[in-house]
Amino acid sequence: MIHVYNTLTHQKEIFKSIQPNLITMYVCGPTIYNYIHIGNARSAIAFDTIRRYFEFRGYEVNYVSNFTDVDDKIINRAHEEGVSEATITEKYAQAFENDTLPLNIKPATVRSKATEVIPDIISFVSELIAKGYAYEADGDVYFRARQFKGYGILAHQDLNELEAGASGRLDPEELAKKEDALDFAVWKSENRPGVISWDSPWGNGRPGWHIECSVMAQKYLGNTIDVHGGGIDLAFPHHTNEIAQSEARTGQTFVHYWLHNGFVNINDEKMSKSLGNFITLHDMLERYDDPMTIRYLLSTTQYRRPINYSEDTLTQARVELDRIRTAYRNLHFRMKDSKDGRNEAVESDINEYKKQFIAAMDDDFNTQNALAAIFELIALANTYSEAAIIxxxxxxxxxxTMTALMQVFGIETLMPVEQLTVEQQSLLEQRVIARQNKDFSESDRIRDILKLQDIIVEDTAQGQRWHKA
Known part of the structure; x- marks a missing residue:
């Protein structure tokens, strides 16, 4: 039985989907005006891992995520570069796809852009106005936050505290338009020449940031969904506002389980452009030759906890992942001389470690404890590989079992496809003959030649084997 920590209630709850064996899941995606940073990558990986575990437990997951492709940051970037907003968003949407592919992040069932649902957004806003939850002011449309009972419950903050924070962030002109400092924009007027906008009942404009996720979630998943995810920084105001506008429109519960992932720290400091420690996934992929090491590092800390990224933690992640791969490769090598039958004692241990893995992941996706079970399995594989008979x-x-459990972490290939040239294959064959003739100096000479070509040769009781360095 899966338990998840619900940000809304601040407690772990038994997970029960609306429909048996089907989960509706919405996860906030990036604003596409730049390459995604390591924090964005952590969120994408965390919820991909959660999705994969749901699937491992037999659920079908309808997974929807968005691209924010109309926003002040995009407009400003387009102006700086002298190109259209669409040029910017198309470039970085493609960059997102290119950069997440090596990390084996599964494609969303639907990946929608805000600009693709503008008619739906206008209709949504019109319904809010008709119900008295929103009002027009000089071409802008604002949502009446206090009119929604329970506003701010996700943030677990007092309304007066929220109002004080909102007042401090607003410029006097916008504050003057609002009935209340807590009110937030669901539609913004836009009349600047050359800036992206759409015609609406309130004049030219574009959607506010919060409205797009409500529209997409309900358009593609229904009025009430099982899981909504995103970074903990989105709990307020973004997700808080999503709840208010969505439930005001439908009168129904918007989301049953709110899940939020923790931050990524860089060398024990909060990541920030001002500190000069801002790292994009794009740059990381150019620096490291094994993207799965990045995936492993970012997926093996329980999703709600912060992760510390450093060269040391990345190196340690590679060491651990290599241990898993080596154990798999060693056992796979022994398959060629295995015998018919089974070892019931070993299989009992395998099933016990699998149960421990499931118990850990059922406990709010505790990947650290799940990994402990995997490494017990790895130790068992190493011991069994050394047995005289398997x-x-x-x-x-x-x-x-090793394969199935690591697939939950998105690491699907434990046995890399390694190809040899004709010359390298010939050298390996010559080395076997040299050892059979007890010509060990020749055997060592060939091994050293192959090592210079990053081919590592090992001699075992079952014969010669090799792998790439």
Whole structure:
């Protein structure tokens, strides 16, 4: 039975989907005006891992996420570069796809852009006005926050505190338009020449930031959804405002379970452009030759906890991932001389570690404890690989279990596809003959030649084997 920590209630709850075996899940995506940073990547990986675990437990997941492709940051970037907003958003939407592909993040069932649902947004805003929850002011439309009972409950803050914070962020002109400092924009007037806008009942304009996610979630998943995810920084005001406008429109519960991931710190400091420690995923992928190490690092801390990124933590992640891959490769190598039958004691241990993995992930996706179970499985694989005789069915069960559990972390290939040139294959064959003839100096000479080509040769009781460095 899966338990999840619900930000709305500040407690773990038994997870129960609206429809049996089907989960509706919405996760906030990036504003596409730049390459995504490591914090964005952490969120994408965290919720991809959660999605994969739901699927591992037998659910079908209808996963929707968005691209914010109309926003002040995009407009400003387009102006700086002298291009259209669409040029900017198309570039960085493609960059998102290119940069997340090496991390094996599954594509969303629907990945919608704000500009693709403008008619739906206008209709949504019109309904809010008709219900008295929103009002027009000089071409802008604002939502009456205090009119929605329970506004701010997700943030767990007093309304007076929220009002004081809102007043401090607003410029006098905008504050003068509002009935209340807490009110937020669902539609913004826009009359600057050359700036993206749409005709609406309130004049030319564009959607406010918060409205797009409500519209997309309800358009593609229904008025009430199972899971809504995003970074903890989105709990207020973004998700708080989503709840208010969505439930004001439908009169129904918007989301059953609110899940928020923690931040990424850089060398134990909060990531910030002002501190000069701002890291994009694009730059990381250019620097490191194994994207799965990045994925492993960002997915192996429980999603609600902060992650500390440094060269040391990345190196440690690579060491751990190599341990898993090596154990898999060693056992896979032994399959060629395995015998028919099974080892019931070993299979009992395999099933026990799998149960421990499930218990950990059922506890609000506790990936750290789940990894502890995986490393017990790895130790078992290493021990079994050294046995004089191994049983084929048991070895296959162990390999399949290792594969299935690591797939939850998005690491689907534990046995890399490694190809040799004709010359390298010939050298390996010559080395086998040299060892059979007890010509160990020749054997060592060939091994050293292959090592210079990043081919590592090992001699085992079951014969020669190799892998790439």
């Amino acid at each position: 049983q084929r069915d048991t070895a296959m069960l162990l390999l399949e």
